[in-house]
Amino acid sequence: MKAAYDAGVNFFDCAESYAGGKSEIVMGQAIKRFGWNRCDVVISTKIYWGADANSAPGRGQNSVGLSRKHIVEGMNASLKRMDLEYVDLIYAHRPDKLTPMEEVVRAFNHLIDTGKAFYWGTSEWGAEEISDAWRVADKLGLIGPLMEQPQYNIIWRERVEKEYAPLYPKYGTGLTTYSALKGGFLTGKYDNEVIPENTRLHSASKHSYISTVVEKFEKKDPEIIRNIVVSRAIKPIADKLGVTQGQLALAWVIKNPNISSVLTGASRVEQVHDNMQALKVVPLLTQEVMDEIDAAAGNKPVMDPKRFG
Template identity: 35%
Template sequence: MEYRKFGRTGFKVSPLCMGTMQFGWSLNEADSHRILSATFDAGINFFDTADIYSKWVDGNPGGVSETYIGNWLKQNKIPRDQVVLATKVRGEMGKGPNDEGLSRGHIMNAVEASLRRLQTDYLDLYQSHWTDDSTPIEETMQAFDDLVRQGKVRYVGASNYAAWELMQALWTSDKLNLVRYDSLQPHYNLIYRDEFERELRDVCKAYEIAVIPYSPLAGGFLTGKYRRNEPLPESRRAEGRKRAMTEKNFSLLYEIESIGLRHKASISQVALAWMLSDSVITSPIIGATSIEQLQENLGALDVHLMDDEIATLNKLTAWKTDED
């Protein structure tokens, strides 16, 4: 396993990160532990979660994914310094007026709750899940700075930030001599490129910000599980893929499959290999629900696309027009 530098820092993470949104949603605790163990045994040291996972499931109060990970660490006696734990703060974790957001009060309460659930005394990466317009960015970054100085957090990052919001945070940290965001978690994949590439990519490159994209397989569309003229499976996730069902995207799947045949690789492996070929990308976040799916995703690390293949995929998914 070749580990990658985490942005401008000296920290090292695996080239794939295991996302855990599925824990407590489509996976029970025992199966989640099996996925975590297989991931760790394969050399993946980077695990991403959030305090709200998976609060949208009936009967799930949030914090379930963190709890599963904490139990796995304890039960398997995993050396804490051998795993990189990343979680997020921002979402609603209670009914009180201060049970959500990026205020100092909520951040300080939320980090203690996450530490308890994860059964650890520090987080490697603590991330703003999305922005909070009701809280000054100075207050948010000061709270993060205090957590780093207290040793409860090693690095801080942002998720779902626009370029101007990320720059505002960077400027604030620089002006006030506070800890800064060293990572960005954007929504990014072959069929959803413009949000990240329009401005965020240049910011991350210029400021040496680690990029850990979520949904690199477009919620399963870039696995080939959805096909032209075939009915969608009856599931909440499948319903969410309807917008991807275009002739352009189905033509893309055909080309990816053709490239995959030359490399003896699956559609998902080619889609991940395309992302991994970009030096700005640090570690795409995968989300396996089975050992077989995990092994397939890991296989992307052995797929090295040719320049002309990358160019073909870029052309087929280009979002820029002559006016851009």
């Protein structure tokens, strides 16, 4: 985290569910340990799954979802773990189809009105759900979701480039995207169709999400093969530019004008330094290079001319 901050990064993202709330604890500790001024950093966290939903049978039934109860109590718990008075951004980590949208909008506005968050947004919501939240907010004279946090990378791009297209001009929606490297696949480390040692899939295979990916990898799941095919396809482009595949993948996401911030993760300081070099790659991505990447990936979304004009 300090390596990122020293390189100019000032936005750090957490969630109540990450490592059972421990990511928020570490975030708060880092701010104090390194003596960062609170006004110099932008801190976000996300509400939905709770921090203890899986801690014991029968526990957590009121700390999952987007009820007013969980949004308020979840925010209070997150601030306590971080030892902060407020966060800059608070996200609804997933949509909650069991809670009325008006309740959700009112609850997040309550957090803003009480000074516990400055802005609220969504993560992995559909465009219609975001529009619905805005309709409710406009009707009530309240603040709608100003940002969305979706997955976006050279492999996974349909939602950001097509589904969300009407949201950008209508609501000014900004994106803080995650998984720019598609779990490491776009770095080329899995191009030989084996899991190398000292990689995320090798060292963290007991994690529920990671174990699922490892299982798909071992079965040569079509999704995994597709990831590898695209990674191999962009390698010649990266080589021609004299950059790594990972730097090319990060720069490609940054190039999108609707992206406000690219969230990255790292398990080693060296990875942070390497990722920062992507900023130098962005100017190299001419339209010709972008067209090359589109052709190599073979998955550019087809826009409906009747819908988007």
